[in-house]
Amino acid sequence: MWGPNTITYVSFFIALYFESFLLVTFLSEPARKRRLTERNSNTAPSVAIIVPCFNEENTIASTTESLLKLEYPKENLSIILVDDGSTDNTANVMARYARHPRIFIHTKENGGKHTALNAGIRIAKDADIIGCLDADSFVEPDALGFAITAFDRPEVMATTSAMSVHAPKNLIQHMQYAEYIFGITMRHILSSMNSLYVTPGPFSLYRMEVFKKIGYFSHGYQTEDMEMALRMQKAHMLIENSPRVRVYTKAPSTITALIKQRMRWTSGFLRNMLFEYRGLIGNPRYGVLGIGVLPLSIFSIITVAGLFLFSVFQIISNMIHMFIVSRGIPLSYILTPHTFDWFYFPITTLLLVGIVLMSMTIIFMIIGKQISRTPGKLTKSTASYILLYWIISPIWLVRAIADTITNTHHTWR
Amino acid sequence: MNTITRNAIIALGITLLIVGTIVYTVHYINQQRLSEINTMQTQLSTDTLSLETQFALLENAPCQDISSDTVFSHGLSTLGDKLAFAEGRLGSRDQQVIELKKEYALLEIRDYLLIQKLSTTCHITPVTVLYFYSNTGDCSSCDRAGYALSYMRKTYPRIRVYSFDYHLDLGALKTLIEVKKIKPTLPAFVIQRKRFYGFTSLARLEKEFPKDLFATSTATSTGSQK
Known part of the structure; x- marks a missing residue:
């Protein structure tokens, strides 16, 4: 009974239900109230923003400059650049800012991103809010003001931002631009149900008490931002999202680099979930995150990877069958295109559900761009996404599952 | 009822509505396909009858007006292709498909017999x-x-x-x-x-x-x- 076809139908139904649920949640009051929240410039707690760096000579200057342009009371903002044992020119680029009154530079032996973040937190021990910004990301001047507004609610322990891709150039980056814009809407909606399970490296802010209560960053299978968010969720801490906090990150420009990055993210998620936070899965004590988001995320990774492998098998089988069937028939006949007739157009339930799902995804992208007011055009990026994402993404899912099963670890870069 | 439960129920309603609409649309399109096949079969049936009648009327000199390359044969093969496609979509156990296949087989047999008669009488090969x-x-x-x-x-x-x-x-x-x-x-x-x-x-x-x-x-x- 549970053949590939049944699994496909069930997966499509669940995907459709989940997207409908997200759409309804987007339109409901909690999410509406959040995105309509205006910036409150009356509060300005002391903030320390940590930038962990490892071989970021090309981007660290732009990242630092963007932080210096933040519209925030200068006396309440400090920037901590942590050089995690870079072997390139990062230290020299950082040295340019050594005399800046708001910038602290800390150099340490290489120990991984989480150790660099922890070193920064120790330096910023007097700050009320700790911000983290990857050294290949840049913030808008008003980003911190909007982010801090989220902390007006005392129950909010961390807030995430609206990430997008910085200056996409090729199709791979355009595809990611659309994906990130889609992610803006996802994070906004999920945060309205406290269901975020990642506080991404590009500009997430935490109350200092988070680290005091649940500890500092850990390795987290190379996904320290995900591990921290899961640990916060386990401790029933509220993670907010501010869609108006715009941050731009450099996206991989080649398929190889992209697959490597996503394999790290996906296998990190699977390992964290299966080995460290299994108790959250299906647990109603963690609300929508426990009974919906986490189980569905795992289910979607496994089914997409499985159906992808099955599709590849089917395509190869069909090609072999076609080769056998047409053996001996002249190529001129085989390759002659048939006259188009609407009668033969393969309109199936799965095709139509797929079109609805894709349309909803595009709607989410448009929403993401609107609520974050992210610059750039969606048309080319959406086309790249539709064209490439369904082919490339299953590759990293399959490989991440294989890595998790075989306990294979890769280097960061 | 809290907001999340209410949203979950509304979303389920929307999903069922979308799925229902899609299933109905696909069913409607498949019915249209079968209807098109049916119409073609009716047309071909009329053509066959016409040809048989024509053959009977021109019993003494039938061959001058009948050639082997009639449009009939082309229509029959097109119909066969469409029927095979419909069978692939709806399955070989679908009752409507089986009925259409029976009608199609009858048409083929009639055409075959007619062609045999023509080839004997009119020396068409x-x-x-x-x-x-x-x-x-x-x-x-x-x-x-x-x-x-x-x-x-x-x-x-x-x-x-x-x-x-x-x-x-x-x-x-x-x-x-x-x-x-x-x-x-x-x-x-x-x-x-x-x-x-x-x-x-x-x-x-x-x-x-x-x-x-x-x-x-x-x-x-x-x-x-x-």
């Missing part, structure tokens, strides 16, 4: 092929045979292929199988009244056709009608 296949898994080379016959039909317009599902529960078809003494060794062919079983290659199949077919026909890939 079409190359007729009765092809018996099965979709029930007892014919491993039927796909290859069907594809090879499609190629031959489109390349040599003189060939008229009549395809029959060997297991179709139709009296006329069973009689045809009996009359032609077709064993259940599939695929089975009757090419110019000669029985032939199994399929190994196109070259081997071509040997069963009259040699003049290849000498006088211009091979085309479009199978255009005169």
Whole structure:
């Protein structure tokens, strides 16, 4: 009974239900109230923003400059650049800012991103809010003001931002631009149900008490931002999202680099979930995150990877069958295109559900761009996404599952 | 009821509505396809009857107005292709498909008989092929045979292929199988009244056709009608 076809139908139904649920949640009051929240410039707690760096000579200057342009009371903002044992020119680029009154530079032996973040937190021990910004990301001047507004609610322990891709150039980056814009809407909606399970490296802010209560960053299978968010969720801490906090990150420009990055993210998620936070899965004590988001995320990774492998098998089988069937028939006949007739157009339930799902995804992208007011055009990026994402993404899912099963670890870069 | 539960219920309603609409749309399109096949069959049935009547009326000098390359034959093969597609979509057990297949088989038999009559009376020499296949898994080379016959039909317009599902529960078809003494060794062919079983290659199949077919026909890939 549970053949590939049944699994496909069930997966499509669940995907459709989940997207409908997200759409309804987007339109409901909690999410509406959040995105309509205006910036409150009356509060300005002391903030320390940590930038962990490892071989970021090309981007660290732009990242630092963007932080210096933040519209925030200068006396309440400090920037901590942590050089995690870079072997390139990062230290020299950082040295340019050594005399800046708001910038602290800390150099340490290489120990991984989480150790660099922890070193920064120790330096910023007097700050009320700790911000983290990857050294290949840049913030808008008003980003911190909007982010801090989220902390007006005392129950909010961390807030995430609206990430997008910085200056996409090729199709791979355009595809990611659309994906990130889609992610803006996802994070906004999920945060309205406290269901975020990642506080991404590009500009997430935490109350200092988070680290005091649940500890500092850990390795987290190379996904320290995900591990921290899961640990916060386990401790029933509220993670907010501010869609108006715009941050731009450099996206991989080649398929190889992209697959490597996503394999790290996906296998990190699977390992964290299966080995460290299994108790959250299906647990109603963690609300929508426990009974919906986490189980569905795992289910979607496994089914997409499985159906992808099955599709590849089917395509190869069909090609072999076609080769056998047409053996001996002249190529001129085989390759002659048939006259188009609407009668033969393969309109199936799965095709139509797929079109609805894709349309909803595009709607989410448009929403993401609107609520974050992210610059750039969606048309080319959406086309790249539709064209490439369904082919490339299953590759990293399959490989991440294989890595998790075989306990294979890769280097960061 | 809290907001999340309410949203979950509304989302379920929306999902069921979307799925329901899609299922209805696909069903509607499939019905339209069957309806189109039905209309084509009715048209072809009328054409066959007209040709039979025409033949009867011109009993004394029928041949001057009847040629072997009528539009009828082309329509029959197009109908066969569409019926095979519908069968692939709806499954060979679909009752509507089975009924349409029966009507199609009847049309083919009538056309075949008419062509036999014409070839005797009017000295027209079409190359007729009765092809018996099965979709029930007892014919491993039927796909290859069907594809090879499609190629031959489109390349040599003189060939008229009549395809029959060997297991179709139709009296006329069973009689045809009996009359032609077709064993259940599939695929089975009757090419110019000669029985032939199994399929190994196109070259081997071509040997069963009259040699003049290849000498006088211009091979085309479009199978255009005169």
